[in-house]
Amino acid sequence: MKKLLVLLLAAILLLSLCACTGTAFPTEGAVSAETQVTEPPAEPTQAPAATESVPVSEESVADPAEKPETTTPKTNILVVYFSRTGEQYNVGVIDEGNTAIVAKAIAAETGADVFEILPATDYYPYTYAELTDVAKKEQNENARPAIRDALPDLSQYDTVFIGAPVWWGDWPMIVYSFCETADLSGKTLIPFCTHEGSGLSGFDRKLASACPDSTVLDGFAIRGSDCQNDRSNVESKVQSWLDELGY
Numbered sequence: 001m002k003k004l005l006v007l008l009l010a011a012i013l014l015l016s017l018c019a020c021t022g023t024a025f026p027t028e029g030a031v032s033a034e035t036q037v038t039e040p041p042a043e044p045t046q047a048p049a050a051t052e053s054v055p056v057s058e059e060s061v062a063d064p065a066e067k068p069e070t071t072t073p074k075t076n077i078l079v080v081y082f083s084r085t086g087e088q089y090n091v092g093v094i095d096e097g098n099t100a101i102v103a104k105a106i107a108a109e110t111g112a113d114v115f116e117i118l119p120a121t122d123y124y125p126y127t128y129a130e131l132t133d134v135a136k137k138e139q140n141e142n143a144r145p146a147i148r149d150a151l152p153d154l155s156q157y158d159t160v161f162i163g164a165p166v167w168w169g170d171w172p173m174i175v176y177s178f179c180e181t182a183d184l185s186g187k188t189l190i191p192f193c194t195h196e197g198s199g200l201s202g203f204d205r206k207l208a209s210a211c212p213d214s215t216v217l218d219g220f221a222i223r224g225s226d227c228q229n230d231r232s233n234v235e236s237k238v239q240s241w242l243d244e245l246g247y
């Protein structure tokens, strides 16, 4: 009887085991709910294959027949000048220097580049009387005031116009600073000045001795007050002078 009972129990145990394993293993190919969740696509990490066509804007397509862009030819003429604003002889307070007006007229006529000589430290007084004192002191000391800006690359220029006001019958000393620092050898130099009666004051001669390896042409002198009061006349005189020189 005991054996029968054990056999019965064993049979029951076997049957219940089969019942459990019947649902425990999913059939092949079945997908659990977990794997069905769709992830956002990852960023593509690969570059498009070389054969894929890449969109190209029309502008970037080089036309082989097209000529390369021509750059505007640089001028070979430079106008260098020094000039003051503030109170000036005969004209009161001015906001554009007399010599600056002539320099701009030359540049407009010739298409030249322009370089303004500015002092590194602007200690020049605003009032005329004080300015004459400072200018006289510089002249007596044969000073060479420093120029504020780096000098332009002069290699592209073969003609340099150099202008300034007459100060005590001479160039302002800072113009000598320029002439002695810049390499003007082999160039054609053309002096010009504004004044109130002294004329060119030997600017051509002084320029020739400051720059012995340059060719100095005849200069141009005009009254500073005319630059303020009769500008168009000054401009036409500049034009006639340049015509005579062949510019």
Ligand SMILES: Cc1cc2nc3c(=O)[nH]c(=O)nc-3n(C[C@H](O)[C@H](O)[C@H](O)COP(=O)(O)O)c2cc1C
Pocket: 082, 083, 084, 085, 088, 089, 096, 097, 098, 099, 100, 128, 131, 132, 133, 135, 136, 164, 165, 166, 167, 168, 169, 170, 194, 195, 196, 197, 198, 199, 223, 224, 225
């Ligand atoms: C310090 C100083 C000295 C001057 N000396 C003379 C001179 O000797 N002869 C002359 O005719 N004019 C002289 N002038 C007048 C200037 O040459 C004239 O006003 C010139 O046009 C000023 O030019 P700017 O405005 O370009 O500086 C002098 C002016 C100053 C400020």
